[in-house]
Amino acid sequence: MKKNRIQNAIIHRLPAxxxxxxxxxxxxxxxxxxxxxTDGSQAIHAESSADSQxxxxxxxxxxxxxxxxxxxxxxxxxxxxxxxxPHSAYCGWACIRYGVGETLFKFSDGMELEPWIASGYKNxxxxxxxxxxxxxxxxxxxxxVDAEAVKACIEDLAAVHERAAGDLMIDEILxxxxxxxxxxxxxxxxxxxxxxxxxGCIIDVEAGNENGIVTGTGPFIAKELVTDDHIKxxxxxxxxxxxxxxxxxxxxxxxxxxxxxxxxxxxxxxAAYGMAYASYPIFENDDYTFxxxxxxxxxxxxMNFRSPIMQDEAVRKAIALGIDKxxxxxxxxxxxxxxxxxxxxxxxxxxxxxxxxxxxDPEEAKAELEEAGWIDRDGDGIREKDGQALSIRWISYPSxxxxxxxxxxxxxxxxxxxxDVQLTISADHNAIVSEPEGxxxxxxxxxxxxxxxxxxxxxxxxxxxxxxxxxxxYDEELEELAAELNRTFDPEKRSQLAIQMQExxxxxxxxxxxxxxxxxxxxxxxxTGLSAHTCDYYELTADLDIx
Amino acid sequence: xxxxxAKRARVxxxxxxYLKIRLFLFSALAVLLILGALFSEQICPCDPYGQDLAKxxxxxxxxxxxxxxxxxxxMLSRVIAGSKVSILSTLSLVAFIAVFGTAAxxxxxxxxxxxxxxxMRISDLCLAFPGLVFALAVAAILxxxxxxxxxxxxxxxxxxxxxxxxxxxxxxKGRSFIEAAFLSxxxxxxxxxxxxxxxxxxxxxxxxxxxxxxxxxxxAGLSFLGLGAQPPTAEWGSMMSSGRSMLQTYPWVVLxxxxxxxxxxxxxxxxxxxxxxxxxxxx
Numbered sequence: 062m063k064k065n066r067i068q069n070a071i072i073h074r075l076p077a078x079x080x081x082x083x084x085x086x087x088x089x090x091x092x093x094x095x096x097x098x099t100d101g102s103q104a105i106h107a108e109s110s111a112d113s114q115x116x117x118x119x120x121x122x123x124x125x126x127x128x129x130x131x132x133x134x135x136x137x138x139x140x141x142x143x144x145x146x147p148h149s150a151y152c153g154w155a156c157i158r159y160g161v162g163e164t165l166f167k168f169s170d171g172m173e174l175e176p177w178i179a180s181g182y183k184n185x186x187x188x189x190x191x192x193x194x195x196x197x198x199x200x201x202x203x204x205x206v207d208a209e210a211v212k213a214c215i216e217d218l219a220a221v222h223e224r225a226a227g228d229l230m231i232d233e234i235l236x237x238x239x240x241x242x243x244x245x246x247x248x249x250x251x252x253x254x255x256x257x258x259x260x261g262c263i264i265d266v267e268a269g270n271e272n273g274i275v276t277g278t279g280p281f282i283a284k285e286l287v288t289d290d291h292i293k294x295x296x297x298x299x300x301x302x303x304x305x306x307x308x309x310x311x312x313x314x315x316x317x318x319x320x321x322x323x324x325x326x327x328x329x330x331x332a333a334y335g336m337a338y339a340s341y342p343i344f345e346n347d348d349y350t351f352x353x354x355x356x357x358x359x360x361x362x363x364m365n366f367r368s369p370i371m372q373d374e375a376v377r378k379a380i381a382l383g384i385d386k387x388x389x390x391x392x393x394x395x396x397x398x399x400x401x402x403x404x405x406x407x408x409x410x411x412x413x414x415x416x417x418x419x420x421x422d423p424e425e426a427k428a429e430l431e432e433a434g435w436i437d438r439d440g441d442g443i444r445e446k447d448g449q450a451l452s453i454r455w456i457s458y459p460s461x462x463x464x465x466x467x468x469x470x471x472x473x474x475x476x477x478x479x480x481d482v483q484l485t486i487s488a489d490h491n492a493i494v495s496e497p498e499g500x501x502x503x504x505x506x507x508x509x510x511x512x513x514x515x516x517x518x519x520x521x522x523x524x525x526x527x528x529x530x531x532x533x534x535y536d537e538e539l540e541e542l543a544a545e546l547n548r549t550f551d552p553e554k555r556s557q558l559a560i561q562m563q564e565x566x567x568x569x570x571x572x573x574x575x576x577x578x579x580x581x582x583x584x585x586x587x588x589t590g591l592s593a594h595t596c597d598y599y600e601l602t603a604d605l606d607i608x
Numbered sequence: 609x610x611x612x613x614a615k616r617a618r619v620x621x622x623x624x625x626y627l628k629i630r631l632f633l634f635s636a637l638a639v640l641l642i643l644g645a646l647f648s649e650q651i652c653p654c655d656p657y658g659q660d661l662a663k664x665x666x667x668x669x670x671x672x673x674x675x676x677x678x679x680x681x682x683m684l685s686r687v688i689a690g691s692k693v694s695i696l697s698t699l700s701l702v703a704f705i706a707v708f709g710t711a712a713x714x715x716x717x718x719x720x721x722x723x724x725x726x727x728m729r730i731s732d733l734c735l736a737f738p739g740l741v742f743a744l745a746v747a748a749i750l751x752x753x754x755x756x757x758x759x760x761x762x763x764x765x766x767x768x769x770x771x772x773x774x775x776x777x778x779x780x781k782g783r784s785f786i787e788a789a790f791l792s793x794x795x796x797x798x799x800x801x802x803x804x805x806x807x808x809x810x811x812x813x814x815x816x817x818x819x820x821x822x823x824x825x826x827x828a829g830l831s832f833l834g835l836g837a838q839p840p841t842a843e844w845g846s847m848m849s850s851g852r853s854m855l856q857t858y859p860w861v862v863l864x865x866x867x868x869x870x871x872x873x874x875x876x877x878x879x880x881x882x883x884x885x886x887x888x889x890x891x
Contacts, residue, residue, distance in 0.1 A: 319853050337853040339678065385661075392661040393678060459834070465850075469839045470679060473659040484839055487752065 126308040129588065129607050131600075132315045132324050134335030136292070139316070139460050139488055143288045144273020146264075148221050152273065153259030159294060159312055160305075160601040161201075162262025162277035165192060165211070166253055168596045170354075172409070172513040174253060178206060178263055178278060179241075187248040187550070188232070194239040200265040201282045201297045208236035210265065215243075217266045224528065228255045228520070250550040254512035259598055280305040280603035289314050294601070306590070306606040318462060325349075325583065331607060332584035332591055334600065337462055338395045344583050351581055354593035355399060357406055357510035358578040360463050363503045363522070364571055365494075365532035370453060371501050375433030376480075377570035380453070380502070381419040382426035383475045384467075390576045393466045397581060401574030403563040404509045404518045410552075411515050411559035413574075418567045426478040437479050444479035452481040457504040458490040464504050467575055494531045503531055506578070508597060515559035519543055523566055532571070539565045627886050634879035641872055644688065645695040654682035656689035656842050665858045675860035677851065683864045689842040690865060693754060695872060698824040701758045701765075706816040708762075709769025714800050714808070716770065717777025728774070731767030739764045740826060747835035754827075754843065757836035761826055765819070769812060776808035810887045817880030821873040828869055844869045 136142050136155050145161055147153030156162040165179035178198050183191045198206040212234045219226045230249055235242040245252060255261065268276040274283045278301065281294040294310040313330060315321045318337035324330045326343065336344070344351070362380070364371045371377060390398040399406060402413030419425075430436075435444040435451050444451040455471070457464040465486050472482040485493060485500075494503050507529075509518040522529045523536075524543050539562055546558045566572050580593045582600070590604035644651065654672075660680035668675040674683035712731075716724040734742070746760035780786060781804075789803050830836040831845030839846060844865040851861035 319855070322853070322856075339853040339857060342857045388661045392664050392680075465839065466678070470659065470661075472840050473657065473679065476657075485752070486834075486839065 127306065127607055128309040128311070129307050129332065129605070130311045130313060130330045132313050132321050132330040132333040132335075134314075134316055134318060134321060135460070136312060136314045137289045137316055137460075144286055145283055145292065146270050146273045146275050147260050147262040148218050148225075148264075148270075149273070151259070153262050154598070155292070156262045156264075156275065156277060157259040157279075157598050158600040159283075159292065159310070160279040160281040160603070160605075161275065161283050161294070162259075162264055163279050164257050164259070164261040165194075165263065166257050167599070168257055168513050168594075170595055172357075172510065172595055174257065174513065178211075182253055184550070185242075188245050190243045190245075190252055192241040192243065192253075194241060196239060198278055198301045199299060200268070200276050200278055201299070202265060202268055202276050203299060204265055204268075206263060206278055208239055208241040211241050211263055212236040213266050214263050215261075218260060222260055224521075225255075225258070225260045227528075228258070248548050248550075250547070250555070251512060251514040251516050254514040254517075258512055281310060281601060289316075300603060303603050305603040310601060310605075312601075316460070325585070328585075332582060332588050334582050335462075336581070336583050338393070338397060338466075341395060341397070341581075341583075348586050350584050350586055350588065350591075352584070352591055352593045353397065353579050353581040354595050355406060355408065356578050356580045356593075356595055356597050357409075357508055358506055358580065358597060359401055359404065359509045360398075360461070360467055360504065360506050360575045360578070361401065361404075362573040362575065363505065363532050364534070365498075365501050365503070366535070366571070367497045367533050368501045370449075370451070371532070373433060374570070375429045375435065376451065376453075378419065379426040379429050379435075379478060379480065380475065381570045381573050382422045382429065383478045383480065384471050384573060384575060385421040385474050386575050387421065389467055389470055393470060394463060394576065394579075397579040398463070398576040399579065401576050403560075403567065404572070404574055405515060405559070405563075406510075406577045409510065409515075411556040411563070415560050416563055416567065418574075419570070421474075423474070423478050430479060435479065442476065442479065443481045450481060451479060452483060453501040454483045454485065454499075455502050455504065456485050456487075456490055456493050456500045458488055459486050460488065461506040463576070463578070464506060467504055497533070504575075511596060511598075513596070515555065515562070516543075516546055519546070519559075519562055523562070523571070534566075534569070534571045536565055536569060536571075627882065630878075630882045631886055634875060634882050637875045638879050641691065641695055641875060642699070645691040648688045648692040652682075652685040652688050654685040656681060656685040657840060658682075665854075665861070667858075668860055674864040675858070677847075677861050678854070678858075683860060686842040686847060687844070687864050687868045690844045690847060690868065691872070693837055693841060693843040694824060694828060694845070694869070697754050697758055698820055698827055701761060701827065702816050702819050702823050705762050705765045706769055706812060706819075709766035710773040710805075710808075710812050712766065713770035713773025713775075714777050714804060717774040718781065718796065718800055718804065720778075724774075727770065731770050734764055734767050737764075740829065743826065743830065744833070744835065747830055752835055752838045754831070754837045754841070757827055757830040760830065760835075761823060765823070768819075769815065772811060772815060773808060776811065777804050780804045780807055814880065814884040814887060817883045818877065820876040820880065824869065824873050824876070 141151040142155045144152050145156040145159065147156045147162055157164065163177050165177060166174045167177040169175050178195060180193045180195045185191055194206060194208055194211060200206060215234060219229060219231050229252065230246045231243060232246045233244040243252065262277055265276040272286055274286050280297050280300045282297050283292055284295050285293040291314060292312045296305045296308050315324060318335065318340065321333050321336055322340040322343060325333045364377055366372060386400045390400050402418050403416040405412045407414040430444055435446045437444045455468055457468050459465055468484050468486055472484055475482050487493065494500050511517055521527055523534060524530060524540060525535055542558055542562045546555060549555050549558060580597055582591055582593050584591050587608045589606045590602065658681060663676050663680035664678055666672055666676040672682050672684065674687060676682055712727055716727050742764050743760040746763050747757050750756035750759060786799060786803055789799055827836060828845030831843050832849040834849065837843030837846045839850065847865040848862050854861045
């Protein structure tokens with residue numbers, strides 16, 4: 062009887078046991094299906110095409126190839142980086158960051174100009190610049206880089222890249238051997254700085270642009286690109302400036318910060334850019350290396366002067382007084398940031414230490430609003446004036462993890478002073494702010510000193526014709542100062558003008574600069590040569606190595 | 609009555625009693641949850657939206673039984689406040705789709721012909737897409753917000769009720785008591801509301817009860833993906849989403865709303881099962 066019961070139990074449970082065994086074996090075989098990498102770490106995906114399989118087979122046969130997988134949250138179409146063609150929107154950032162392209166000059170850690178593809182420059186007259194191209198620099202296809210090739214590249218850039226055309230104002234380019242002469246339409250004291258922008262990567266335009274893959278002069282060659290997924294890089298064996306140490310790099314687009322953290326933990330990736338602050342404690346140990354650098358990437362608020370409520374000076378001032386920048390940096394950014402005063406970090410000669418602006422002072426904010434007639438008459442905690450509640454529409458986007466944190470924190474601190482904040486954190490932010498009166502305040506991230514010169518931020522954000530002057534801000538004095546800055550070559554005088562211009566926009570509370578990013582990249586302890594840079598442009602270099 | 613028959617009757621009686629106890633227990637728990645949601649503002653120990661960075665990310669302690677989040681907000685208060693959005697939105701949504709779907713189904717089943725064909729083809733369209741994917745698309749078009757997420761879920765959920773009500777109505781229409789009511793002078797509306805609807809209400813009620821848990825999960829899912837409640841609204845799905853990066857470092861931030869979802873969905877699912885068993889003990 063008992064035996065029969067056991068038999069019945071086995072028969073009844075057999076399908077479940079078999080199913081469990083099948084699932085377990087499938088899971089295990091799934092885990093083990095990826096071939097091991099030659100460096101001993103686990104490969105993360107397999108090639109699908111016959112060519113790539115062949116290439117993979119060759120890689121394995123050679124035995125000692127070094128490979129590295131880099132996870133990046135920002136290499137995606139949402140950040141205008143759908144490929145690595147520097148002549149397309151902001152794709153140049155990927156081109157220069159991943160070591161495919163290089164510019165004529167580069168920035169040092171102190172944001173000073175240094176030679177790179179070029180050996181030097183001369184400012185012949187206010188409109189004419191002579192740039193000497195180094196001998197021996199080659200594109201990754203073996204073609205020598207001479208003035209003619211650089212001329213073709215910059216002319217193509219000016220023809221297709223609206224922002225670059227406006228920045229450079231090129232009238233004529235002459236090429237003679239290794240000597241490049243650029244004439245500008247108007248005085249451009251910052252021409253060399255602008256040529257260090259990622260869009261200034263020198264690429265072989267004759268080699269074309271197949272699927273957004275370009276031919277540059279950097280230590281790595283792009284072999285395969287799938288937008289929003291990955292880019293595969295291989296070593297440029299004929300690199301002009303030393304031999305890259307890594308043979309193959311896969312940059313994976315991992316837009317989700319948590320996936321990025323898990324990927325680094327389980328060894329799917331070797332290094333990461335864009336890790337969530339909340340995940341930092343997981344990696345603060347000897348198994349991982351942090352490389353951090355202060356940057357001029359500002360998290361700031363831009364006011365919409367088309368919106369009736371934001372035209373009220375007291376409201377703008379109250380908002381500036383009502384945001385606790387120090388608390389935001391210390392707690393929510395875990396100290397990986399700096400409190401912002403002006404448009405530029407304190408370490409710059411025209412930085413925030415020379416400026417005064419509203420600090421966090423809720424009592425003064427309340428007094429400002431009271432004086433302007435904004436009073437909470439119905440006792441709901443939100444102020445009103447002429448029957449209108451003091452409610453602002455705060456627009457931002459989630460791909461910069463700091464922005465939702467700032468928005469939610471400001472929601473609370475502004476509510477304390479009687480301002481209701483309606484948050485919209487959306488990847489569709491550009492469409493929202495393109496509606497003239499569809500928003501009140503736009504919080505964004507921007508590298509304010511991407512060219513090592515203050516003019517960049519003002520020309521992009523603050524002037525009447527600025528592309529990113531979303532809120533239609535206009536200040537006549539600022540326009541005059543900008544015109545003067547454009548004519549001024551003396552760096553000291555330029556710094557003074559930059560300070561005056563910041564004072565103008567801060568006096569109007571047209572912008573609130575909340576903080577600057579301390580940029581960090583996290584890698585496994587066996588990765589070396591991965592250094593965060595002040596300007597956030599240079600990531601994968603010939604020095605990168607994995608043991 | 610034979611001894612076997614008496615024993616069977618006693619067992620059935622015990623089962624009925626057990627069902628009654630279960631029904632009472634789960635109904636009481638569900639009522640408790642609904643009351644908690646209705647009076648969440650009164651029972652929150654702290655302000656669920658009050659930030660205090662000095663108390664950020666505190667582990668559960670006597671002052672904050674579920675710990676605090678990155679902004680120093682009391683997690684217990686946020687979970688309680690979140691119940692208002694999560695539970696009441698779900699109940700409203702289920703009530704709406706049950707009423708609308710049933711009304712459409714009864715109408716289609718009763719009148720048949722062209723209106724029936726048109727409405728059923730529309731319901732076919734809604735059912736042709738994978739449910740949550742369709743809801744994601746609708747919510748993405750409408751934009752973020754609890755209301756928009758509820759509209760998206762309503763769009764994919766009403767056909768289930770419509771089809772059920774329609775098939776039962778078609779079945780009822782042929783019954784003699786309907787014909788008798790018609791001959792005694794009842795209008796079409798009276799036939800539908802007085803005679804058909806009460807007779808098909810049982811399975812619809814059971815379906816609605818069982819749907820509460822599913823809807824709650826889907827609503828939380830949309831919020832988790834950023835298409836439901838927007839920050840800083842305390843809603844379980846969005847709270848889990850904003851805390852998910854802290855799963856390894858500060859697990860209480862994500863586990864607290866997660867436990868709330870788990871417990872609530874379990875209570876409503878068990879209640880639904882019990883109601884089904886109670887109304888149809890033969891199944």
